[in-house]
Amino acid sequence: MATDKELSDFLKSVEKRAFKRTVYAVRSDDSALDIVQDAMIRLAEKYADRPAAELPLIFQRILSNATMDWFRREKVRNAVMTNLSDFDTGSGDGEFDLLETLHALEDTMGTESAADAVSRSQILQLIDAQVAQLPTRQREAFLLRYWEEFDVAETAALMGCSEGSVKTHCSRAVHALAKALKSKGITK
Numbered sequence: 001m002a003t004d005k006e007l008s009d010f011l012k013s014v015e016k017r018a019f020k021r022t023v024y025a026v027r028s029d030d031s032a033l034d035i036v037q038d039a040m041i042r043l044a045e046k047y048a049d050r051p052a053a054e055l056p057l058i059f060q061r062i063l064s065n066a067t068m069d070w071f072r073r074e075k076v077r078n079a080v081m082t083n084l085s086d087f088d089t090g091s092g093d094g095e096f097d098l099l100e101t102l103h104a105l106e107d108t109m110g111t112e113s114a115a116d117a118v119s120r121s122q123i124l125q126l127i128d129a130q131v132a133q134l135p136t137r138q139r140e141a142f143l144l145r146y147w148e149e150f151d152v153a154e155t156a157a158l159m160g161c162s163e164g165s166v167k168t169h170c171s172r173a174v175h176a177l178a179k180a181l182k183s184k185g186i187t188k
Contacts, residue, residue: 002052010055011040018063025067035070039063077147078124123186130180134173141169142177 002010015036022032039062047058131139137159144155145166156163181187 001049002055006052007044007048007055010052014059022063022067026070031070035066036063039066126184126186127181130177134176138169138173138176141166142173145170
């Protein structure tokens, strides 16, 4: 069983290397820092009772799994962001169902050409840039509702506002994104 000092010394000895390795993998300092911190916390919480000699292998496995989990989450987030312009129904009421849109897209996944894949990648970069330009509260509501898939009540609780405010922020975000993307020639 590793002592608290042995665990602490081990984590200090690997933190910089683990961070650098993860930065190379995910190409983002902030994401890499989150991944490494999560891996260290997991090691301390679940494997502190292991002998000190086992910690390096366990930590590397945890770090690898945490990195793969990050890539999986990014893949899901990117899939959700495929066609934001479809959210603008044109009716002005802001009513749409994200899950219906995703189910309709599932049938076409895996059948795209290389040109379509490049085009989709470029569109995703434009969408990412537009999401980053949203006002903070709109972006927060949008990401909680459609990336994290929280319902309106959960989003309201997390944001510390009313459900009506969440709906307003989401509607404004969707309309702003649709308008910005349409101005860049992205309509479907």
